Amino acid sequence: MGEVKKIKDISLRDIEIKDGFWTNYINLVKNVVIPYQWQALNDEIEGAEPSHCIKNFKIAAGEEKGEFNGHSFQDTDLYKWIEAASYILAAYPDPELEKTIDEAIDLIGKAQQPDGYLDTYYIIMEPENRWTNELAKHELYCAGHMIEAAVAYYEATGKEKLLNIACRFADHIDEVFGKEENKLPGYSGHQEIELALMRLYRAKGNEKYLNLSKYFIDERGQEPNYFNLEAEKRAERIGKEAVLKEHYYMLVQDGYKYMQAHVPVRQQNKAVGHAVRAMYMYTAMADLAGEIKDEALFNACKILWENVTESQLYITGGIGSSDYGEKFTFDYDLPNDTAYAETCASVGLVFWSQKMFGIDQDSKYADIMEKALYNGTISGMSLDGKSFFYVNPLEVWPEACENRQDLMHVEPVRQKWFGCACCPPNIARLIASIGKYIYSQQEDKIYVHHYIGSDAKFNVGNANIKLTQESNYPWQGNIKFLVTVENPVKFTMALRIPEWCSNAAVKVNGNILTMDIITKKGYAEVEAIWCNGDVIEITLPMTVEKLQANPNLRKNTGKVALQRGPIVYCLEEVDNGADLADISLPRDCSLQAEYDSNLLDGVTMITGEALRSHMSDWKGKLYKRAEYNTVPIKIKAIPYYAWANRTPGEMIVWIREC
Known part of the structure; x- marks a missing residue:
């Protein structure tokens, strides 16, 4: 790998954002998103799906009675909220916000068990079954997000209480997992702990955490596969049929590609499985490779990078095209209307890009980071900070979303909250820490x-x-x-x-x-x-560009997308009328860029001449002889990230060209 001079990221305390674009977003996170999400975590948003998150911690801490509610990984919503709030505190000291975080940390500390263990699902529901279902129950995933929150709060305030809680939990994990006798030879079902341990290692300077991260990465996908061993033990306890009825069958049928545990990580050459899991794992792999100068590990990262960015990346920086499994499918399978492109996956792509640059100082990593930052991440949050997309499609027909089973995952409007609410706090922590990436x-x-x-x-x-x-x-x-x-x-x-x-x-x-x-x-x-x-x-001259897709990307054959600078554009029904798929751009059309301070909090829009079918020719007809009668129209394109902030309706990114 050769000797690489150490790359240092800039502390948030050493940078003050004074930017017309990102200052608005940071203020939104500071003044709206963080208070709103705190209310959501406390189940105080009328009409939103309840979170149960804070209530679960109170039950685990013995402050309330009741049963656990929500997903087994519900704890992470609080941890990511603390992380986002910590980044805000680093730049904008706020005694009231700090007090709220301290109270949350006190609650977390009360829930922690004497041996350092901390997961509200198992504390409340199955205290005797800890570490028996890492395939599906996300204990290590939750631990990772807690560690990230702890490091962020420590760096922002210098306070060590949450960091000490995190270290106690990490020490417990180190006692449970490993190759030594009487330890579990396992790893996470949902990667996150690996990258978090790297952050903890740097915060504390303790190589135990570096070695634990390395163990989890090295052990993944080795034979015999740990998830098979785990399932056999679970079958002995609850019966084989019960195990098959769990998520296990769906996950095992593809040889654990779903969680990138099908082969050892250094042998992986295609991005497969759940996209968020992949991004978090690739981030940790790159971080570890740079830290310990592991040539083989970095070569695997480079191969995976090429596969993702050259064959499985949406033009918006979205990744993971399939609703089933929220996952990568195969090269060039990037449908627009059924796209999944989870917000969390684009956030993870930013993390991975930064770590790749840390080893190989090439602008291609920052180019992809920019694509995700200005398009596929911030599209996940409304301009008022109070509603969110989990899924980020590139084409929406609301009536189809309401009536087609294969489009049920696509929402034509953002939602107040989600039962699985990983994306809202994820986008908040990214925006709050934007200074780290400049x-x-x-x-x-x-x-x-x-x-x-x-x-x-x-x-x-x-x-x-x-x-x-x-x-x-x-x-x-x-x-x-x-x-x-x-x-x-x-x-x-x-x-x-x-x-x-x-x-x-x-x-x-x-x-x-x-x-x-x-x-x-x-x-x-x-x-x-x-x-x-x-x-x-x-x-950097900015002109309006019409971009084509690789011919293997079949869904976009004969279509173009509009881009100006780093911004990808789309058409919305509110500006261009219904039946957007009928619009065609002439190859020689003239397109103009114009800034409008009154549109969508101030954006540069693209306008120009296009063509539509002459609809009077189609009255009473479903099919007819091709005649190609068209009428000229004017179109208006807006930044993709800002769609669905006005009247709900159709949206398309890729436009037919004629």
Whole structure:
């Protein structure tokens, strides 16, 4: 793998977002989403599905009587909420929010068992059966999200109570799982613990957590398969027929591809199974590979990356095309109307992208991260922060969603909450931590991955550096950086040239640089002795592009999608009338981009001329001889992330071309 200079992510305490686009989202999370989701966790949202989450913790802690309600992984909704709230606290101290989190942590601590174990489902329902059904009951998954929350809160506040709870649980897990005698030779049914242990290792500096993460990754898919052994033990206890009636049969029939346990991870060469599980596992694999310099593990990551991004990725950054199993299917199977593209999966793609860049400093990882950030993740939340998509299709016909069994998973409007509410707090924690993804530092090189207005602090050698980024991205491609230093400092600025952009230009103090000399693996690298007041400018021309899909992607043959900058566009019925599938774009059509501050909280829309069928020719006819009579119409396309925020109706991303 070779020696790679350490890549350091920027602490949220060292960056202040001052961006027209993302500041709105962060304020939404801070002022609306976090309070709203706290109400949801406490079952206080009228008309929403109850969460039961806080109530379960109160029962487990002995504060209330009752039975467990919800999914076995319901605990994670609280943990992800704490993580999101912690990221907000890191940048925006709030005593009341901190008090609420502390009270939640106190409740979590009361529920923790004397040996460190903590899972409200098993504490309440099956205390004697802990660690007997890791295939389906998500104990390690819950533990992972608790660990992530603990690390985030510790980094934001310096308080160690939740971190200590997490360490006690991780220590317990280390005593239960492993190759040693009297330990379970197992691993998680839903990956998450692996990446969380890597975060805990860095927070505490304890190699036990690194080694435990490595064990879970190394053991996965080995023979004899642990899930077979687990099922045999469960059958001895509850009977074979009872085991078959559980989720077990669905999961075992494909050799555990569903949870990526069909073969050892270093032998995996195609993304299969549940997409969120895959993203969390691939993130951990890349993180571990970089940490311990594991060439074989990183090669597996690269092969999987190529398969996902070249054959199984929606243009919006969505992944996982099948409702059945929320999973990957096969190469180029990317249907639009039945797409699953779970919000959590796109969030996981952002995590994986960042870890891949940590090993291989190539702009292709940040390009995919950008695609997901501006399209397939934030589409999962309404512009008012009070409703959410679990599924993110690329084509919606509401009547079909209501009447077709194969489209029942597709919602034409966002929902207030879900019984399985993994996505709302996931998108909240991503937005709240957006500052972590803008920059990376590699000794005396500062990488700029995303163009988000901000003030950021760095240290090169013993010199303190402040970079002020001014941007109206993603609507405009003119970005400026102001350098603030006490004394001249030598370092390299590496500016990402997005894959969608041609003819980028970079200036330093007004002097244009030669791009073919300074661009390395997609980054324009400018090495200089920087002085106080120096200015770097990068221009990324944004034009409206019509994109085609690979011919193997059969659903989109003869169609195009519209993109401008990083934003993918769609047509909505509210702007273009019904029967959107009938609209055709002439190959030589003129398309214009125009910013509208009154539309969808301010967006750049795309307008142009298109064609529709002459519907009067079809009166009383279901079929007729082809005559191709059309009428000209004007169309309006809006950013995909903003669809379903007005009058409900049809939506399409891919448009016929003629």
